[in-house]
Amino acid sequence: MTEDGDRDAGQEEKRSATIYDVARRAGVSHQTVARFLNGEGGIRPYNKVKVVAALEELRYRPNMAARSLATKRTYRIGALGFEIAGHNPGRVLQAASDAARELGYVVEVVGLDPLDPGQLANGVETLIRNGVEGLLITSPTVGIADELSRLRIEIPVLVDGARETDELQRRGTLFALEHLHDLGHRRIAHIAGPSQWTAAHLRRATYELFMSERAEAPMVWEGDWESRSGYTHAERVAAEASITAVFAANDRIALGALLRFHELGIRVPGDVSVVGFDDMPESEFFHPPLTTVRQHFDAGGRTSAARLIAMIEGRPVEAPYPEPELIVRASTGPVAT
Structure with a gap:
């Protein structure tokens, strides 16, 4: 220069x-x-x-004060998330905030307890009172659409878990199950996440339909999203000698299951194959490295922010949500003969 x-x-x-x-x-x-x-x-x-x-x-x-004075707008977005301290919800919100800032908006975040339905109305009221121009709902629970419909909201609302993202959850689940099916597994158990969460509900429903059409009777143990849940239910899986594979609702559940299988002398994947969901950064360092479905949380958060801002500004929505990917590692293999 x-x-x-x-x-x-x-x-x-x-x-x-x-x-x-x-x-x-x-x-x-x-x-x-x-x-x-x-x-x-x-x-x-x-x-x-x-x-x-x-x-x-x-x-x-951007000079937000000058913009607001000139346009009579606030350039503020409200984001409501469940268990935002969790790794994946946090990544979505951080990416959405980054994308919004690049487009000249500020994001105000309110965390919600999924077991307290009253918090949604209070959170929405707080954000609207603070002058937000749109609302982003992340990590939704089952029935969120019904709860929102009972509220009088006159600004754009985007639910990260509506029809399009629901379909991506189903597709990712099918990637995992088709992979196990191709390896010869028919007795596939599912360690499910909490049923009040939309993602857990969709993964379980997709699993149950797949099993009824393509394999044997579904076998489901429901827990929470934590590794302890996988650890506990792995012992029940081990008691069913005919089970040859486990589809875990997320990678943390799979981590707990892997540890318990190791303690019980069950070889992975020699005796039981294990598939997770999410592809958390540590998954490739599990023992054995975990086969899982990769979700692009950062890109998804950015897409949600871009879509909401397009709704606010009355522009066509051009940003597609990223597709899930099957990441095959060492925790899955053919059925033992």
């Missing part, structure tokens, strides 16, 4: 960067930067990469 270029860059960094600074750094028009910040389409991929790099280099932050 020339001396003048260095001087310009230094001046940009001393003061708050504008979209004109970003455009100059990226080598694009300021209209292109504005379209990107507003979440609009029609931007060439390589230009989008240059704009993102320039935003990061200049540490661009």
Whole structure:
């Protein structure tokens, strides 16, 4: 870069960067930067990469006060999540917050207890009173749509667990079960998550339908999302000598089951194959490394934020949710003969 270029860059960094600074750094028009910040389409991929790099280099932050005064809007989004301290809900909310900030919005988060239905109404009321322009509901429980329908909400609402994401849960479950079926397993047990959670309900329902159509009678033990649940129910699986595979509702349940099988002298996958769900970062370091269904929590959170903002601004929704993937590792193998 020339001396003048260095001087310009230094001046940009001393003061708050504008979209004109970003455009100059990226080598694009300021209209292109504005379209990107507003979440609009029609931007060439390589230009989008240059704009993102320039935003990061200049540490661009929209002037929210000026925007609000000029537009009579708050540029605030409310997010309500169940058990947000959990690893996966936390990742979704963090990614949604990051994506919203890049589009010029601030996210206000309210955590909810899934066992206290009254908290939803209180959370919605609090966020609307604080001037949010839309609501994002993450990690939903069964019946959330009915609860929302009883509330008078006049701003856009996006439930991360509606029809499209529900279908992705079913598809991911089928990936796991088809994998076990292809390996010759017919006696497949399911250690389920808590039934009040939408994700657990969908995985169990998909498992039960698959077993009734393609394998043998379903065998379900329900617990919570924690490793202790898998550890406890693994002993019951071991008592059923005919079971050759376990589909765990998440990776933490699978982790508990793997430990108990090891203590009982049951070989994985020699005696029993185990499949999890989520692909938490530690899954590849389980013993043995866990076959699981990968969910893209970060990308999903960003997609939800982009979709809600498009709803708020009256724009078409262009962002698809990411597909789940089967990640095959060492915890699954053919049925022993």
